[in-house]
Amino acid sequence: MIRRGTRRSPRGPERRPEGAKMAALSGRARGALWVALLALCGTVLALLAVVLARTYAPRSPSPAPELWARRSRQQRLEPTFSPQERRELKEALQGAIRMQTVSFSANDQNTTALAEFEPYIRKAFPAVFSAAFIKHEVIGEYSHLFTIQGSNAQLQPYMLLAHIDVVPASPDGWDVSDPFSAEERDGFIYGRGTLDNKNSVMGILHALEFLLRRNYRPHRSFYIGLGHDEEVGGRKGAMKIVAELESRGIQLSFVLDEGSFIFDGIVTGIEKPVASIGITEKGAITANFTVTSEPGHSSAPPKRTSIGILSEALAKLEQHPMPNLFGHGPEILMFEQLAPDFSFPLNVIMSNLWLFGPLVGRFLEQTPTTNALVRTTTAITMFHAGVKSNVIPPSANATVNFRIHSSQTVDEVLGIVDKTIDDKRVKIEMESAFDPLPVSPWDDQTFGVQVFRQTIQDVFPDVGSVAPGICVGNTDSRHFVNLTNAIYRFNPVIFKPEDLPRFHGLNERISIEGYEKQVQFIFQLIQNSDISQSTEPHANHEL
Numbered sequence: 111m112i113r114r115g116t117r118r119s120p121r122g123p124e125r126r127p128e129g130a131k132m133a134a135l136s137g138r139a140r141g142a143l144w145v146a147l148l149a150l151c152g153t154v155l156a157l158l159a160v161v162l163a164r165t166y167a168p169r170s171p172s173p174a175p176e177l178w179a180r181r182s183r184q185q186r187l188e189p190t191f192s193p194q195e196r197r198e199l200k201e202a203l204q205g206a207i208r209m210q211t212v213s214f215s216a217n218d219q220n221t222t223a224l225a226e227f228e229p230y231i232r233k234a235f236p237a238v239f240s241a242a243f244i245k246h247e248v249i250g251e252y253s254h255l256f257t258i259q260g261s262n263a264q265l266q267p268y269m270l271l272a273h274i275d276v277v278p279a280s281p282d283g284w285d286v287s288d289p290f291s292a293e294e295r296d297g298f299i300y301g302r303g304t305l306d307n308k309n310s311v312m313g314i315l316h317a318l319e320f321l322l323r324r325n326y327r328p329h330r331s332f333y334i335g336l337g338h339d340e341e342v343g344g345r346k347g348a349m350k351i352v353a354e355l356e357s358r359g360i361q362l363s364f365v366l367d368e369g370s371f372i373f374d375g376i377v378t379g380i381e382k383p384v385a386s387i388g389i390t391e392k393g394a395i396t397a398n399f400t401v402t403s404e405p406g407h408s409s410a411p412p413k414r415t416s417i418g419i420l421s422e423a424l425a426k427l428e429q430h431p432m433p434n435l436f437g438h439g440p441e442i443l444m445f446e447q448l449a450p451d452f453s454f455p456l457n458v459i460m461s462n463l464w465l466f467g468p469l470v471g472r473f474l475e476q477t478p479t480t481n482a483l484v485r486t487t488t489a490i491t492m493f494h495a496g497v498k499s500n501v502i503p504p505s506a507n508a509t510v511n512f513r514i515h516s517s518q519t520v521d522e523v524l525g526i527v528d529k530t531i532d533d534k535r536v537k538i539e540m541e542s543a544f545d546p547l548p549v550s551p552w553d554d555q556t557f558g559v560q561v562f563r564q565t566i567q568d569v570f571p572d573v574g575s576v577a578p579g580i581c582v583g584n585t586d587s588r589h590f591v592n593l594t595n596a597i598y599r600f601n602p603v604i605f606k607p608e609d610l611p612r613f614h615g616l617n618e619r620i621s622i623e624g625y626e627k628q629v630q631f632i633f634q635l636i637q638n639s640d641i642s643q644s645t646e647p648h649a650n651h652e653l
């Protein structure tokens with residue numbers, strides 16, 4: 111008997127009926143599917159294990175313990191000030207704010223106010239100006255250089271920077287009657303320069319003054335540089351201070367300038383304040399874009415005028431922003447180090463930027479402040495064209511200010527600009543340009559970093575993390591690259607979201623308590639810098 115479906119074909123192997131063949135095939139497919147599914151589950155589980163391990167891995171404690179154990183054995187003055195000293199602090203800052211040391215442009219500064227600043231600080235800080243081991247020099251007419259000769263010439267000196275000049279401020283829109291009145295209101299001092307940067311100028315000198323009045327003699331030498339033209343580039347102030355120090359063959363352990371803050375409520379997903387210390391600053395290009403065309407009567411216009419051509423070029427720049435470079439520069443360090451401080455699930459995302467980096471990059475570009483961290487920004491800041499309503503304009507001119515991301519250069523940015531505009535009628539001339547600044551070391555072995563960590567811990571115990579940051583603006587410290595590789599930008603002041611528009615804007619202010627904390631910070635920083643650095647070479651740093 112021949113059973114159906116089992117008969118061998120004379121031409122080859124036994125033929126199965128279609129249903130059985132399908133069943134056999136789908137059995138094989140099911141098997142393969144199971145294998146694939148198991149492999150997928152394995153991969154997902156492995157990925158999850160890596161993601162969780164990176165999120166919850168224990169972090170090494172900071173700062174380096176032996177160094178600070180030694181420090182605590184030395185005697186340290188407490189940063190506590192009497193009621194009279196606190197009044198003196200406040201009034202000295204108010205007096206400084208009232209001096210209208212405005213920089214309008216590199217060639218237009220209020221030199222009368224700048225000149226008056228010297229007698230003002232001489233009077234406010236008698237101990238600083240009379241100490242035998244402190245030398246004061248006026249540089250470039252209105253800037254100041256203080257050399258504080260420490261008692262131990264073996265220790266490499268450091269430098270504190272600040273600037274005396276301020277950006278202009280008209281009374282319109284201020285809550286107080288005058289931006290230079292230094293009015294006290296609800297525990298704040300209002301006025302131009304309260305955050306940028308007379309708080310540092312006066313804070314540094316007052317901390318030193320109080321230490322000297324307590325007979326403190328610094329062990330480590332240091333310099334204080336007070337520039338008078340930071341807001342217009344620092345050519346006559348900071349650059350001359352640098353030239354002076356270079357001529358003396360000085361090398362610095364670190365430089366500390368303005369440029370970042372203790373951010374409170376600014377980083378979405380982190381509850382505690384974050385001390386962000388700028389380890390670099392962006393480069394910049396200021397370029398002029400010009401289009402010229404034949405002038406004539408507006409009743410018989412050409413198809414395109416210089417204004418139209420230039421507007422189109424500028425619109426292309428705005429419509430095609432520079433590439434998002436999150437992960438290509440040091441901004442990633444900030445988020446990596448802050449990762450454990452983020453609440454769930456952001457902590458998982460930030461701990462695994464190898465996986466979520468592109469997502470985070472897209473998120474950061476949504477708001478102007480964080481967008482500035484991830485790309486070269488393009489700001490059209492000035493536009494001039496036209497002379498009369500019925501005259502075809504002979505030319506149109508615009509100024510564009512680019513701030514260059516750490517992973518790009520001036521040349522690369524200009525290449526992109528050329529390609530984006532792609533119009534020979536638009537002439538581009540450079541007003542000024544410089545590449546992003548080098549990235550300063552950020553590890554627990556670096557002396558400056560140890561000092562900052564310790565000092566922040568001493569004065570701001572509520573700060574959750576001390577993290578490396580990027581300064582999106584420019585500071586006088588960028589001129590100091592030949593004197594040290596360790597340049598840090600940090601203003602020890604709590605900065606909240608509502609302070610953002612006050613910076614260079616309306617109602618700039620500092621809380622009186624915040625200013626006292628800033629003075630305490632410098633007071634402690636000078637003392638904390640007085641330990642010997644185990645890693646530094648045994649050179650003689652006689653100044």
Ligand SMILES: CCCCCCCC/C=C\CCCCCCCC(=O)N[C@@H](CCCCN)C(=O)O
Nearest residue numbers: 340341342343369370376377479583584585613
């Ligand atoms: C998650 C991190 C959030 C980062 C938030 C950034 C908030 C920014 C807040 C403050 C800005 C601080 C910038 C301080 C330095 C700027 C100083 C300045 O204005 N410099 C001028 C120099 C001009 C020189 C002449 N061309 C400038 O940069 O324009």
Ligand SMILES: [Zn+2]
Nearest residue numbers: 306307340368
């Ligand atoms: Zn400033």
Ligand SMILES: [Zn+2]
Nearest residue numbers: 277306341614
């Ligand atoms: Zn400024």
